[in-house]
Amino acid sequence: MSLPTLVLVTSSFPIAADGSEAAGSFVADLARELARHVHVRVVAPGQQSTREHWAERVEIHRFVAPSRPLSTLRLWHPGDLGCIARVLRAGQQATDQAAAGAQHIVALWGLPCGEWARRAAGRQGIGYSVWMLGSDVWSLGRIPLLRGALRRVIQQARHAYADGYQLAADAEKIGHTPVAFLPSTRRIDLSDPAPPRDQPPYRLLFLGRWHHNKGVDLLLDALAMLAEEDWQKIEQIRIEGGGPLHALVHQRVLALQQQGRPVIAGRFLSKPEAEAAIVHTDCLLIPSRTESIPVVFSDAMKLGRPVVSMPVGDLPQLVGTGVGILARQVSSQAFASAISTLLQRSAQSFPLAAMCERFDLGRTAQALATPHLPCPHD
Numbered sequence: 402m403s404l405p406t407l408v409l410v411t412s413s414f415p416i417a418a419d420g421s422e423a424a425g426s427f428v429a430d431l432a433r434e435l436a437r438h439v440h441v442r443v444v445a446p447g448q449q450s451t452r453e454h455w456a457e458r459v460e461i462h463r464f465v466a467p468s469r470p471l472s473t474l475r476l477w478h479p480g481d482l483g484c485i486a487r488v489l490r491a492g493q494q495a496t497d498q499a500a501a502g503a504q505h506i507v508a509l510w511g512l513p514c515g516e517w518a519r520r521a522a523g524r525q526g527i528g529y530s531v532w533m534l535g536s537d538v539w540s541l542g543r544i545p546l547l548r549g550a551l552r553r554v555i556q557q558a559r560h561a562y563a564d565g566y567q568l569a570a571d572a573e574k575i576g577h578t579p580v581a582f583l584p585s586t587r588r589i590d591l592s593d594p595a596p597p598r599d600q601p602p603y604r605l606l607f608l609g610r611w612h613h614n615k616g617v618d619l620l621l622d623a624l625a626m627l628a629e630e631d632w633q634k635i636e637q638i639r640i641e642g643g644g645p646l647h648a649l650v651h652q653r654v655l656a657l658q659q660q661g662r663p664v665i666a667g668r669f670l671s672k673p674e675a676e677a678a679i680v681h682t683d684c685l686l687i688p689s690r691t692e693s694i695p696v697v698f699s700d701a702m703k704l705g706r707p708v709v710s711m712p713v714g715d716l717p718q719l720v721g722t723g724v725g726i727l728a729r730q731v732s733s734q735a736f737a738s739a740i741s742t743l744l745q746r747s748a749q750s751f752p753l754a755a756m757c758e759r760f761d762l763g764r765t766a767q768a769l770a771t772p773h774l775p776c777p778h779d
Contacts, residue, residue, distance in 0.1 A: 404458070406440040407770060408499045410492075410518045411509040414445030414461070426672050427696050428509055430588040432459050434766035442499040444517070450491070462499045464491035489513055496521040503527065507769055508554070511537030512547060515554035528559035530769070532583060535565065535693040535714065538572050552576050562768075565693030565715045583768055586699040586760035591676045594704050597683035597748035601634035605709075605740070606682035608675055608697050609689075611644035616688035616711060618646060621653040622733030623688070623740060624664060632662060634744040638686075641667035641678060679704045683748040684725075688736050689713055699760035707751035709739045724756050 411428050428443070435441050436458035443455070447463030455461045466488050496517040500506055506529040508518035515531040522529035531554050541547045555561045555576025562583035563569035572580040597603075611617045617640065624638065640650060654666040670678055675697075679685060685701040687710040694715050701708050708725035710716045720727045726743045728735040 404438070404440050405505075406442060406503040407435060408442045408444065408496070408503045408506040408518075408521075409435075409509060410444040410496050410499075410506060410514040410521075412446060412466075412514055413509065414443060416447060427585050427587045430762060431509075431766060431769075432456070434588070434762050435770055438766070438770045442503065444492070444495045444499045444514075446488075446492075450495070462495045464488075464495035466491070493517050493520060497524065500525045500527070505529065505559075507532065508558075510534045511551050511554060512541050515558070516550060519554050519557055529557075530560040530562065531555060531558045532562040532564065532585075532769075533568065533572050533580070534563075535568055535691065538563065538568055538575065539691065542571075542575055548575060555580065563693070566718060567715055568693045583765060584694060584699065584760050585696060586703075586762050586765065587672070587696055588762050589676060589700065589703045590673065591680060591704065594680045597706055599747045599749045601744055602636035603634060603683040603744065603748060604636050604681065605638045605684050605686055606678055607638075607640045607642070607686045607688070608670065608678060609642050609687075609695070611640075611642050611646040611650050613646070614689060614691045615642075615644075616690045616731075616736075617642070617650060618653075619690070619711075619731075619733045619736055620686060620688040621650065621657075623737035624657060624662070625653075626734060626737040627740065631741050631744055635663065637663045637665065639665050639667055639678065639682070641670050641675075643669045675700070676704065679706055682706060684709060684743055686740070687711065687716065689716075690731055692716060694719065699757075702753050702756045702760060705753055707743070707748060707753065709736070709743050711736060719756065722752075722756060724751050724753050 409432060413428050415429050432441050432443050433456055441459045442462060444462045446466030450465050451463045453461040467484055492513060500521040505527055506518040506522050508515040508531045511531055511533040518529040542551055552575050556578050561580045563572045563580050564585040566582050569580045569582045607620055609615045651666050654664050657664040679700055685706050685708045687695060687708050689711055692714040710720045710725055711728050711731050717727055726739045728739040
């Protein structure tokens with residue numbers, strides 16, 4: 402008896418596989434996990450309109466999109482407006498094609514993917530679900546026209562999810578309908594990683610986009626504030642990633658290096674490289690200004706590394722369980738103080754096991770596949 406078909410509609414799916422698409426790495430892992438239960442068709446941006454056999458039971462329907470992330474396109478910019486219109490048409494067309502004969506659609510994320518899923522599901526007479534990120538609720542949800550579109554997507558969905566506790570509560574306020582927490586997390590391929598060091602000097606790691614929201618500039622300010630006695634307890638700090646603040650990161654890192662500080666500016670890392678980098682470090686740094694639950698947080702938990710984090714999104718609730726050090730407020734001074742506190746502790750003294758159980762990719766896939774799809778014999 403044939404398996405049902407689930408369509409994933411997403412703006413995040415690997416193209417280059419160079420680590421620049423962290424959310425895309427999660428969606429790729431999710432598609433593989435879902436394929437254990439159902440056939441999966443993924444609608445995702447690409448350099449050209451194609452269909453790809455990506456893995457067993459996983460087919461990719463690519464629609465043409467610009468090399469820039471869709472989130473960077475601006476409606477009020479004349480040069481971007483035409484590009485946005487073309488992407489919206491192409492994404493809808495690809496979703497309609499992929500939905501033919503499917504049993505359910507899952508949109509990752511709210512807009513525009515949720516709107517594509519809503520329209521395609523209506524045409525096919527099937528249900529859809531939507532899974533939202535912070536950018537959907539806290540950024541797009543603040544724009545009146547887009548807030549109305551997001552409300553419609555949430556209200557008409559068979560199931561609505563958000564990848565954070567506070568995010569789910571805020572999405573409920575927009576949609577006036579229940580929104581469940583569902584954690585986004587990646588598959589970890591490294592098994593039995595060595596524990597972090599039990600005493601300084603420590604190796605610290607930032608891994609993410611060099612963007613204002615991710616707070617890499619706050620991190621660099623914080624490093625400049627550390628006392629000499631703090632630096633004596635630091636073997637190395639790696640700042641891996643890339644993005645709009647590329648020039649600033651390299652400029653500030655060079656200034657720290659000229660002061661004799663062991664700071665290195667790296668690049669985007671592929672998923673295997675990212676796992677290896679986390680295992681090589683003793684603590685992960687999360688200086689974000691705005692965040693729900695970053696994927697690197699669950700990566701760190703699964704690989705046995707504590708975190709130093711800003712108190713944003715759900716991180717106070719999560720880090721507050723004892724899995725790291727939480728800054729008192731969102732500022733470079735507070736983050737410097739949190740790093741200094743970490744340096745006084747054994748990196749092995751943080752209880753991480755219970756937190757790992759919250760971020761199980763298999764459970765997430767089952768939550769998406771099981772409730773939405775009819776039994777094969779129905």
